[in-house]
Amino acid sequence: MAVPMPSSYDAIVIGGGHNGLTHAAYLARAGRRVLVLERRHVLGGAAVTEEVFPGFKFSVCSYVVSLLRPEIIRELDLPRHGLEILPLDGTFTPMPNGDYLWRMSDHARTRREIYRHSPLDAEAYDEYSKAMADMARFVKPILSMVPPDPLSFDVPGFSRLFAMGRRFQRLPRTDQHNILQLMTMSAVDLLDQWFETDVLKATMSASGIIGTFLGVRSPGTAYVLLHHYMGEIDGVFRSWGFSRGGTGAISMAIAGAAQEAGVEIRTGASIERIKVRAGRATGVVLEGGEEIDAPVVSSSVDPHRTFLKMVEPGVLDDGFLSEVRRYKLRGSSGKVNLALDALPDFTALPGPGPHLRGAISISPSIEYMEKAYDQAKYGEFSAHPYIDMVIPSLTDPSVAPPGKHILSCFVQYAPYKLREGNWDEKREAFGDAVVDTIAQYAPNLKKIIRHRQVLTPLDLEREWGLTEGNIFQGELSLEQLFFLRPVPGWARYRTPVRGLYMCGSATHPGGGIMGAPGRIAALELLKDWKRGKVA
C-alpha cells in the first residue's frame, strides 16, 4: 500500500459560496488547515454582488437575506467582518383594478390595511401570525439538527426525534393539527382556512412556492411558507432584509471570518475531478492538471455535480448513483436585473414612497399564481409570471450611481426544460414578458430602463453552477427533506467515499442564505476527526 503523500491541507472545500465559506470557517476555527476552491473569479456563489453595468451593483442571484442562522452571525462575528443587514420593510402588491395591498412591518398599520380589504381577515391576521410563530418555534430546532438515519441504530438521532415527538405530544390540539397540515398541505388550502381576501392569500402563498417547481395549490407548499416565515421572527438580529453592499457582502463577511481563521481561498480554480483511491478521497485535480492533496474533500456543490461529474465513473456503486440521478433539481425561476434612470411609478400608489422600499409583489390573485404554474408544468415560461421585486438602491444608495436605481426581479415560473426551443433563443422574450408584466402596474417602467440583464435557469446553471438552475440545489419537497436530503441513507453530510463530505444546500436543512448546511456539516466532520475516523 502506498504511503499517503503528506499534504499541506487537512481539507479542501469545493465551492466558495456562502455554505462552502461557512463550512471552511468552522473547520479553520477548530485549528484545521483548509483550502477553498472557487471556480469563478468572484466568491459568493449565488450570494454574490457584481457590477453588471458600470456603477450598478446587483445582488445578481439571491437578493434578500432570509434565514441566515443567528448562531453563525454570532459565532463567526460577522458584523465585525462587515455584515450589516438593512430592514426590508413590508410587501406591496399592486392590483389590476388600481387598488393595492401593502403589508408593513408595523403590525398595527398592516392590520388597518387588511381591515380595508376585509375586517374578518384583519382579525384572523393576528391569530394567524401567532399560530405561525408557534409553528416556527416548534419546527426551528430541526434546522440545526443532524437528521437521524431511520434505518440504522442511531441512538442519538432517535433520541432527538423522540424528544421532538414528546414536544409535539405536549402541544395543544390545535397546534398539533396546524403542524400536521403545514407539513403536508398546499399554501392556498392552509390560507383558505384563515382568510377570505384573494390578493392577501395570493401574496402570502407566494412564499410557499419560491424556488420550487410547485404551484400555490400544490400539497407541500405550506411547509415552504413556514420555512420563509422562520426568518421573520428571528429575535435579536433582524434577518429579513438587504445586506449593505448586496448579498455578496454576506459572502465577503463570511470569507473575512474564514480568512482570519486561516482559511486559504483560491478563485478561478475549477475542479476537474475528485481523486479517490481505494474508496477514500485523497484530493482534487484542477482543470489544467494541477493536483492538490488533502485527506478530506467537502463539496458545497450539488450532488449531480459532485457525484456524476467530479467523481470518476466506477468509484460509486450503481444503487447510489441511481439515487443521485433521481434527486430532483428542476429549476423553476429566473432573474431579471434592471438598471433604472428613475423610480418606477405604480398606478395603484403613484410617486416615490415607503412602499417602494420593501418587496413589491406581482401576485394579484390565486388564480393568477396558479395559471403561471400551469404553463410551466407543460414546459413554457409564464406569460404572466409571479414577480418579487426589490429596489435595494433606495435603502443602500451605494449600489447605484447618484439618482439612479436598480430593480431586482425574481421571476417564477421559468422551467429549465422548455418544451419548445431553448433558453438561448427565448431569453429576451422572457425578459420582455417580465417587463411587460411589471409595466401593466408601473407604466413608466419601459422608459426608465437603462440596462437589462436577463438570467434564465440555463444561465444560473452555466455561470453559477446551479444544476438545472435550481436556486436551492434541489427541490424542497417532502421526499427530499430532512433524512431524505439529498438521498436516503446519506443525509448526514457523509458520502459512500470516505473523506468526501457534502456541505451545500443539497443537504439538510436546504437552500436559502442560511449557512446551516455548511455549519452542521463542519461540526459533523470535526466530530469524525476527533474520533479519529473520517467517514
Place this chain on the structure above:
Amino acid sequence: MKADVIVIGGGHNGLVAAALLARGGLKPLVLERRDILGGAAVTEEFHPGFKASTVAHLLGPLRASVVHDLDLRHRGLAFIEPEPRVFAPMPEGGGVCLWGDAGKTAFELRKLSAKDAEAYPELHRSLSAISAYLSRLLVLTPPDIDRPLRGPILPWVGLGMGFRGLGREDAQRLLRWGPMAVADFASEWFSSEVLRALVCGRGIHGLFAGPWSAGTTANLLLQSATGDGNAAGTAVQVTGGLGSLIGALTAAARQHGAEIRTGAAVERIVVKDGQVGGVVLASGEEIAARAVVSSADPKRTFLGLLDPAVLDPDDVRRLRNYRQQGMASKVNLALDALPVFRGDVPSEVLRGRIHVGPDVDDLERAFDDAKYGGISRQPYLEATIPTLSDPALAPAGKHVMSVYVQFTPYALRDGGGWEARRDEVGDVTLKTLERYAPGLTRLVLGRQVLTPVDLERTYGLTGGHPSHGEMALDQLFLARPLIGWGRYRGPLPGLYMCGAGTHPGGGVTGAPAANAAREILADLK
C-alpha cells in the same frame, strides 16, 4: 324503543360494523335513510332491464378477515377476479394490458419498451413487499396521540421490526415514495407514456389532485396495501353487482342478531349531560341506546346530526376545514352491444378496469379544469363492463358500461350549477370514449349520470366525496378524520365512527368498520 347500539347508515361499512358487533354479542340496530341498503355500494336498475353497481363499481377489495368472520362466501357472495386486471386503450388503437401475473405482463410490455418490461417485475416485487408491510398498519387502530404507549404495544414493536425486515432498499423507498407526486414516481420506473399514465391513474383516483400533486404516491401505496400489492392493482367485482355484497352482509348481520331498518332517516343524535344516549328519527321517533356508531361521513355526523353547541368551537372549525370536496361523477351506460375499441382489441381484455387517459399531461390538464371549478373537457375515466363476466345484469346480448369520471368538481364556478350541467358530464364522457371506441355513442340505449351533487343528495356523501374526505397526508391514519379523533371515537362518550372518514379510509373494503367494531366491542363488552 331501546337498542344496545345504533348504527347510522346501512352502507357496507355500517353493515360490516353491525354484523361484527352482533357477532360479538351486542344487539345493534341499523338505521338507513334510503329504502334500499348499501349506501354507495348498491346494485340498481338504472335503465329498464339494465342493472349496475351504480356508484362504486369495484371492491376495494374487501378485507379477507371480514369475508371470513362473516362467512360471506357461504351467503352467496361470489367474487369475480378478471384477467387482465386492467386495460389501457390508446387513441391510435390497441393498448396495454396488465395481468395478475407480473411475468406475463412484463412479457407483453416488451412490445412497448424493453426497459419498461425489465423494470416492471422489480416494481411488482417492491410494491408487493411494501404493501404487505403497510397492510399490517391498516388493521391497527391508530395510536392515541396523548398516550401513545397505552394499549397493546406488541403490534407496534412488530411494525418497527417489520420496517427493518423490509430491507434497506424497500424501507427507503417507502419513506421517499409517500410524499412524492405520482408523476415523478411513474417516471422513475417507466419511460413509455401510457404505462406512466396507468400508474398515475391509480395515484389520483378519488383525489382532488393531479399526477403532479405531491402525496399522490401515498394514495397509490394505500390502494396497493388494501389490495394484494400487485403492480397492476386489483379489479375485483361481485356477481350481481355490489348489491350482492350488501345482501350477504345483511344476511350475516341479521343472523347474528342485528336489526335493520330502512326508510329510517336519523334527524339528530341525542346528547344528555355530555353523553350520547340515542337518536331521533325524521319521523320524530326517539330511540335510546348505550352507544351510537355513525358510518356517515364526519361532516354529516358532527355538523349535520349534532347540535354544534355540544362541540368545542375549535373542533367545529377543524371539522369545517376537513377537506371533502368531491371530484368524481358516475356515468352508467345501457348498451345495445359490446363497444369495439380501435385496433381489433379482443373483448376478453375488457373484463377488468379500463383505464382511459394514456397521457400524464392530459390527466394533469383534466385536473387543471377542475381546479378552476370547471368540468374537465377530457376527464380521466375508469370504466368497467360488468356484463362481460356477469351477463345477467342486462338483457341477453346487451351490455352495461359503468364509467367513473374524474374530474368534475362539486363546487362549479359557473353555468347555473349541477342541475343545469348534468348532461355535460354524460356528453364529455361519451366524447372521450369515442376517441378509443368509435361508434360507442350509437350503442347507447340509456344513460344515467350521477354528479357530485347527486352523490350527496341521493347517497349521502357530503360534498359528493366518494371517500368521505380527501385521502391526503394530513387526513390519514391518526389524523383521520381529525388529529385526536383517529381511534373511531370522537369527543363525546358513546359516539363512534366506522365509515370511510376513519382509518384506513375509502373504498369498498369494510376495513374501517372492522377496526371500529373491535374498538367498540372492547369498550362495551
